Amino acid sequence: MVSIDTYNACVDFPIFDAKSRSLKKAMLSSAGGVIGKNANNTVVVEALKDINLHLREGDRVGLVGHNGAGKSTLLRLLSGIYEPTRGTSHVRGRVAPVFDLGVGMDPEVSGYDNIIIRGLFLGQTIKQMKAKMDDIAEFTELGDYLAMPLRTYSTGMRVRLALGVVTSIEPEILLLDEGIGAVDAAFMNKARIRLQDMVKRSGILVFASHSNDFLAQLCNTALWVDHGQIRQAGLVDEVVEAYEGPGAGEYVRELLKRFETQDADPRST
Incomplete structure (x- = not known):
């Protein structure tokens, strides 16, 4: 049984060379965590505080803010990249962290080679990725x-390739940080359907997004x-209403009403 449990989990980042002037400036900023000091009198940024999940x-949980x-930072805590400074975090299940669609790609090798590399980065085997190669190639269009070096690709083409790989995996826990805005509308719709299929195959989804369309289609809370x-x-x-109005x-x-209608009658799509 897959599960995520955090109890009063906190993540602090110590700032050993903080100066009083820069500290004051940071405290006046509207972004970022709370700035304070730990038991050793070291300046820290409290990036996460008292997270209970x-x-x-x-x-299917969407993150807004x-x-x-x-x-x-919360996604990285759940993936195990960050350990809680205080409190605890327990994650049971195979985790697929998808934070940056470009991570794990080499600009000097071909698209085909990058499919393998990106797949390995996401915990797949070479054999698994070779078996998915034709499907990914067809999806990316x-x-x-695909036989050319990645450095010859436009930003949108890189996103297509990365999306093709990401949506081919079958995670138990999917941690997704949206970064897919550089493709045309027609391909975005195609990608949304494929993302939805991937979400259905996963046990738990935690999805950080600024897109209300994606949140409505992929998340239930x-x-x-x-x-x-x-x-x-x-x-x-x-x-979303509390956050945006x-x-x-x-x-x-x-x-949500539109997606419910489409699920009830697929012909409406």
Whole structure:
């Protein structure tokens, strides 16, 4: 049984060379965690504070909040990249962290080679990735470019390649940080459907996103992360409304109704 449990989990980053002037400037910033001092009188940034999460199979959680609020740090805590400074974090299940679509790619080798490299980075084997090669190639629509070095690709082409690899895996726990805005609308719709299929194959999804469309389609609950703390938890439309206002909440509710109709009658797509 896959699960995520955190109990009052905190993540602090010590700043050993902090100067009083820069510290004052940081304290006045609207982004980032709370700045204070630890028991050794060292300046620290409290990136996450008192995080309590209890997720089980079937949970699809969206993370909302401004840049620097702590969403990516939370994903890294759940992936095991960061250990809690205080409190505890227990994650059971095979984790697929997808934080940066470009991580694990080599600009000097071909698209085909990068499919293998990126797959290995995500915990797959060479054999597994070779078996998925044709499907990934068809999805990306990159054609002969797959035989060319990655450095010849545009940003949108790189995103296509990375998305093809990411959406081919079958994780038990998927930790996804959105970074897929550099492709055209038609391909984005295609990618959204493929992402939705991947989410259905995963046991737990935690998804940090600024896109209400993606949140409505992929998530059933949401967390508002603000200055390293969970400010509100609840249904997607409720949390988005609290964070962005009534208009955004109503937009998400309309999307949810539309997606429910499409699920009930696939011909409506």
